[in-house]
Amino acid sequence: MTQLRSFPLPIPPADEQRPILAVLFDLTTQCDEWQHQLQRKQALAALLANVAVATLTGINLQQQEDEPVKIPQTELIAPLRLGAAPDAKAQAPLATILAHHNGELEAKHLWQRFGGDIDAFYTQLKTEVAHGWIQEPAVAEMREKPTDATSA
Numbered sequence: 001m002t003q004l005r006s007f008p009l010p011i012p013p014a015d016e017q018r019p020i021l022a023v024l025f026d027l028t029t030q031c032d033e034w035q036h037q038l039q040r041k042q043a044l045a046a047l048l049a050n051v052a053v054a055t056l057t058g059i060n061l062q063q064q065e066d067e068p069v070k071i072p073q074t075e076l077i078a079p080l081r082l083g084a085a086p087d088a089k090a091q092a093p094l095a096t097i098l099a100h101h102n103g104e105l106e107a108k109h110l111w112q113r114f115g116g117d118i119d120a121f122y123t124q125l126k127t128e129v130a131h132g133w134i135q136e137p138a139v140a141e142m143r144e145k146p147t148d149a150t151s152a
Helices: 002-006 014-057 093-100 107-114 118-130
Strands: 074-077 079-081 104-106 141-144
Touching: 079 093, 079 107, 093 104, 093 107, 093 118, 104 107, 107 118
Parallel strands: none
Antiparallel strands: 074 141, 079 104
């Protein structure tokens, strides 16, 4: 602090400080007004986007901010079943996993055991379905999740 105090700091005289403060006040007021306008325009843009989506899809995206988001009580089920057994030289990791699990697993569990990213999983799945090592998947269905007594 001693070193800082030793530096000369020019301070304008009081009669010059008043116009500087007036300009600073005007600029701060203008910035506050612009911020308020920006917030209004963003809110209007969000409303217009929701109306456009609702008009095109019939889905109303408006949600009350006070309402908690409800967790779906259903899950998507897509079982995959083993088809023709691949030969020993075939690159069929998904069919191999299915073979170790009695020839059937839900797609979600097969992907988790596969260990790759979702795009690699679907690419591999398409390949193995095309070769007949995995049967063509049935249409996915929804089922209710079991309720947790601890989360209620």
